Amino acid sequence: MTDQARVGLMSQHVAARRRRDAAPLDSAEYRDASEEVARIEIAIAAAEEPTPVIGAAAIPAEERSAR
Numbered sequence: 001m002t003d004q005a006r007v008g009l010m011s012q013h014v015a016a017r018r019r020r021d022a023a024p025l026d027s028a029e030y031r032d033a034s035e036e037v038a039r040i041e042i043a044i045a046a047a048e049e050p051t052p053v054i055g056a057a058a059i060p061a062e063e064r065s066a067r
Contacts, residue, residue, distance in 0.1 A: 001047035009047075013040045 020033035 005047070006044070009040055009044050013037065013044070016040060 016033050016036040020030055020037055023029035023033055
Protein backbone atom coordinates (compact mmCIF):
# COMPACT_ATOMS: atom_id res chain seq x y z
CA MET A 1 0.00 0.00 0.00
CA THR A 2 1.29 3.43 -0.78
CA ASP A 3 1.77 5.93 1.99
CA GLN A 4 -0.85 8.15 0.35
CA ALA A 5 -3.41 5.31 0.32
CA ARG A 6 -2.70 4.52 3.97
CA VAL A 7 -3.09 8.19 4.95
CA GLY A 8 -6.42 8.28 3.09
CA LEU A 9 -7.70 5.17 4.86
CA MET A 10 -6.56 6.48 8.23
CA SER A 11 -8.35 9.80 7.58
CA GLN A 12 -11.53 7.93 6.69
CA HIS A 13 -11.12 5.84 9.84
CA VAL A 14 -10.84 8.93 12.06
CA ALA A 15 -13.94 10.49 10.45
CA ALA A 16 -15.99 7.29 10.80
CA ARG A 17 -14.96 6.90 14.45
CA ARG A 18 -16.01 10.49 15.14
CA ARG A 19 -19.42 9.83 13.55
CA ARG A 20 -19.80 6.64 15.57
CA ASP A 21 -18.77 8.35 18.81
CA ALA A 22 -21.23 11.21 18.22
CA ALA A 23 -24.17 8.94 17.42
CA PRO A 24 -26.59 7.69 20.07
CA LEU A 25 -26.01 4.07 21.05
CA ASP A 26 -28.29 1.59 19.28
CA SER A 27 -29.18 4.09 16.55
CA ALA A 28 -28.96 3.50 12.81
CA GLU A 29 -26.24 6.16 12.61
CA TYR A 30 -24.17 4.31 15.21
CA ARG A 31 -24.55 0.98 13.41
CA ASP A 32 -23.72 2.51 10.02
CA ALA A 33 -20.61 4.25 11.36
CA SER A 34 -19.52 1.08 13.21
CA GLU A 35 -19.80 -0.94 10.00
CA GLU A 36 -17.80 1.70 8.15
CA VAL A 37 -15.08 1.61 10.82
CA ALA A 38 -14.92 -2.17 10.47
CA ARG A 39 -14.73 -2.03 6.65
CA ILE A 40 -11.91 0.50 6.81
CA GLU A 41 -10.00 -1.54 9.41
CA ILE A 42 -10.33 -4.63 7.21
CA ALA A 43 -9.04 -2.67 4.19
CA ILE A 44 -6.05 -1.44 6.19
CA ALA A 45 -5.25 -4.93 7.49
CA ALA A 46 -5.61 -6.52 4.05
CA ALA A 47 -3.32 -3.93 2.49
CA GLU A 48 -0.68 -4.50 5.16
CA GLU A 49 -0.67 -8.31 4.79
CA PRO A 50 2.31 -9.69 2.92
CA THR A 51 1.51 -11.04 -0.53
CA PRO A 52 1.46 -14.85 -0.47
CA VAL A 53 4.03 -16.58 -2.64
CA ILE A 54 2.50 -18.75 -5.34
CA GLY A 55 4.36 -21.72 -6.73
CA ALA A 56 7.13 -24.03 -5.55
CA ALA A 57 8.53 -21.54 -3.05
CA ALA A 58 5.27 -21.71 -1.09
CA ILE A 59 5.59 -25.49 -0.66
CA PRO A 60 7.99 -26.62 2.08
CA ALA A 61 11.07 -28.45 0.74
CA GLU A 62 10.11 -31.74 2.43
CA GLU A 63 6.75 -31.73 0.65
CA ARG A 64 8.34 -30.85 -2.71
CA SER A 65 10.74 -33.81 -2.48
CA ALA A 66 7.86 -36.21 -1.68
CA ARG A 67 6.07 -35.33 -4.90
